[in-house]
Amino acid sequence: MSSNALNLLSFRGKTRILHLTWVAFFISFYAWFNHAPLLMAISESLSLAPDQVKTLLILNVALTIPARIVIGMLTDKYGPRLTFSLLLAVGSIPCFIFALADNFVQAAIGRFLLGFIGAGFVVGIRMVSEWFPARQLGTAEGIYGGWGNFGSAAAAITLPTVALIFGGDDGWRYAIGLTGVIALVYSVIYYNTVTDTPKGSTYFKPKKIGGMEVTGKGDFALLLVMKLPMYAALALLTWKLSPAGVSLLPGIAAAIIYAGLVLLYILDARKCYDINREVLQTPPEPIHRYKFKQVAILNLLYFATFGSELAVVSMLPLFFSETFTLDPVKAGLLGSAYAFMNLVSRPTGGLFSDKYGRKITLQILVLGLAAGYLLMSQINSAWPIYLAVAAAMFCSFFVQAGEGAVFAVVPLIKRRLTGQIAGMTGAYGNVGAVFYLTVLSLVSYEVFFLVIAATAVVGFAALLLMEEPQGQIAETLPDGSVSLINVT
Structure with a gap:
């Protein structure tokens, strides 16, 4: 076997970390997409109108955009072991909220908050990169992403059966609640079975948290430009929820959100400038760029x-x-x-x-x-x-x-x-x-x-x-x- 090959049947060293981490990602997507295969039963149980069903689908992805940015920062600062464990534990709560929902508003809150667990993917990227050399990194990250991503398909395959096993009008509630239990249990397992780096290795952290570091003025300008589509996507989601879309939000609320997004972008840009102020004034040596x-x-x-x-x-x-x-x-x-x-x-x-x-x-x-x-x-x-x-x-x-x-x-x-x-x-x-x-x-x-x-x-x-x-x-x-x- 070449030095570039991975022995996926092993459960030692870096391969053990890979398996434990893709399972964490698998569970995060299993919980994130727990509603999709049960949507018809959920709709009947809560007497949802078609527009309300569409709204739940929109809300399911709304929080994931900013969540991936925030979780990426926390991962770099505090390490993937703690970040992934807390994400799974905290992400179990919206599963329980959604499972116990008695009306559309409660279900909408649960779905919106569940978007946060969709950021789990980011954490494992850093974990795998700490354990695998460059010659194996693409393969390891591909296995992590591909096998973990299958959690959404696994939810579609297994959760309807779980709902049928429990039976009755509340079968879907038990199925979704079970995904929260799995996430909560695995958060403890993951925390107690992995480390951020191999023994003797250094975990490098950003100098400051709150914004991405760059190493030049042109890069800083490009960073600000690349932030715009993320805010635009959130504005588009707001538009879909406004009276122009499914009317979940009143016009005044949508207007406030639009203004808030503009203000948040300005504050975000200012924070990035504060973090990069020194670099913009005195560029680092080429080796650090x-x-x-x-x-x-x-x-x-x-x-x-x-x-x-x-x-x-x-x-x-x-x-x-x-x-x-x-x-x-x-x-x-x-x-x-x-x-x-x-x-x-x-x-x-x-x-x-x-x-x-x-x-x-x-x-x-x-x-x-x-x-x-x-x-x-x-x-x-x-x-x-x-x-x-x-x-x-x-x-x-x-x-x-x-x-x-x-x-x-x-x-x-x-x-x-x-x-x-x-x-x-x-x-x-x-x-x-x-x-x-x-x-x-x-x-x-x-x-x-x-x-x-x-x-x-x-x-x-x-x-x-x-x-x-x-x-x-x-x-x-x-x-x-x-x-x-x-x-x-």
């Missing part, structure tokens, strides 16, 4: 990859149902093929990135993604169903392998900022989902798929500016000496 354009490009790529995955997974069953006149159950099973590919696709993207290079792998996968969505835009009722499903699976391979390749690069930019970089890149995936689902509400399925393909082409153009990670990145040890970390 990193290029924020690398982060910006990865953000755009995750917008197109994970953003499109979230959007397509939510609409594909309906697309198959309407295109081929299928019953909802069969359409749902066919649609699940898209998400099922995660088990293999993400690890494959990371593996190819380790073996053939980060940039060339991303270029090939992003082009494949664009071609896949172009192909899906041509699907119509004249196609054989098996061919339509094959096209969806072909497309999903490039989408999810691209996600794995993106996060094969994220930990190689600046070690002490890995959580924050992962948080921002991960948030862009949710921003992409909000954008694509909004597009879907305005255009046909064909145009929807073409828009995704077009954004992938934009991502490919940006990718031409990305630099292949090579050499070493420098971090300062507590005694003031410099540690060099290999990234090739």
Whole structure:
């Protein structure tokens, strides 16, 4: 066995940490998507109107965008062991709130708060990067992301059965409550079985918390620009909840939120300036610099990859149902093929990135993604169903392998900022989902798929500016000496 190979059957050392961490991520997504397979029973039990059901779906992703930024900062500051454990423990509470809800308002509060647990993905990215060398990092991060992401599919497969076992009108409550119990129990297990780094290694922390450090004036300007789409996505979600959308929020409340988002962006920009004031006045030595354009490009790529995955997974069953006149159950099973590919696709993207290079792998996968969505835009009722499903699976391979390749690069930019970089890149995936689902509400399925393909082409153009990670990145040890970390 080569030194680059991972023995996934082992439960020792770094492989043990990988297994424990992807399970934590799996559970976070298992809890986050615990409502989807039970939505019909929930709707009947709480007597929800169709607009209220749609509102719950919107609320489920609303908090995840800022949560991934915040959790990324906390991970870098306090370490993934404590952060992931607390996230699972605190995330169990909204599960119980939702399970005990007697009306729409209570359910809405539970769903909104549950979006926070969706930030769990960010924590494991930093944990895995601490334990694996660069030559194995893409593969390890791909396994972490792909196997953990399967938690949403596992929820769809198992929770209806759990609800049936408990039976009655309250079966869904027991199923959702169980996901909270699992998250709470595993938070204790995770805290007591992992460490932030291998024995003898240093956990590098950011110098300040509250905003991302950059190393140049141009990078600072780009950071402020890249923050805008995240605030715009939150404004778009507010618009959907306003009288112009599903009317959950009164007009005055929506106006207050819009003003609050503007004010929050200004305060955010000011905080980032305060953190980077010294660097902007006196740039650090070249060995300590990193290029924020690398982060910006990865953000755009995750917008197109994970953003499109979230959007397509939510609409594909309906697309198959309407295109081929299928019953909802069969359409749902066919649609699940898209998400099922995660088990293999993400690890494959990371593996190819380790073996053939980060940039060339991303270029090939992003082009494949664009071609896949172009192909899906041509699907119509004249196609054989098996061919339509094959096209969806072909497309999903490039989408999810691209996600794995993106996060094969994220930990190689600046070690002490890995959580924050992962948080921002991960948030862009949710921003992409909000954008694509909004597009879907305005255009046909064909145009929807073409828009995704077009954004992938934009991502490919940006990718031409990305630099292949090579050499070493420098971090300062507590005694003031410099540690060099290999990234090739």
